[in-house]
Amino acid sequence: MEALKILPARVRIASILKKAIYNGEYRAGDILSLTDVAAQLGVSRTPVREAFQQLEAEGLITLRMNKGAVVNLIDRKFVQDCFEMRILLESEAAFLAAQHGMKEADSLLERLDRLEGMIERVSREEYEELNQEIHLLIWNAADNAKLSAYLMELWNGPSTAHSGPGIREHYIESTKEHKEILAAIRSGDPDKARSAMKRHISRSRDNILKLYE
DSSP states (O other), X not given: OOOOOOOOHHHHHHHHHHHHHHTTSSOTTOEEOHHHHHHHHTXXXXXXXXXXXXXXXXXXXXXXXXXXXXXXXXXXXXXXXXXXHHHHHHHHHHHHXXXXXXXXXXXXXXXXXXXXXXXXTOOHHHHHHHHHHHHHHHHHHHTOHHHHHHHHHHOOOSOSOSSSTHHHHHHHHHHHHHHHHHHHHHTTOHHHHHHHHHHHHHHHHHHHHGGGO
């Protein structure tokens, strides 16, 4: 049995920090300490350093010699541009996955069915783990290493506020959308898969942009 590929540690750490910046947990001018972030996430400094380098390349932070990093000013246009790239690339990944076939589609749909029955008590960790697995397997099914690499750089995990009553509603909507995407991929309908993914990422974009109104 082929082992499931997981996102590299630097990508997972970058996605956590990226979402925290988008959500306003970290604001312009805040200092990110390499040591503190590593301790908070329970990881070594090396993947955090690599995540910092990725975030600087994307324009989210500015590295300071031996002083961690400073969060840059992020505006609505910056966030919108990032999500527009995700929409373009991840919609194409879904299109290709439907063309090539995705052997995991059935098992993922079964897991989503079970998730719907316990959505009110599912933990954030459980939801985010399944969310990541679904997207990663779709990238893998697209069978384009360059496309997967670009999507990893753009990955920011579930796009919802870090707390509040809206998070459960996001889980419900996202689960429905994931089922629609996977059903289209399973049935071999590339256009429907692409459209479903576009709607999914577009709603995620809109969730984040509400914080910039």
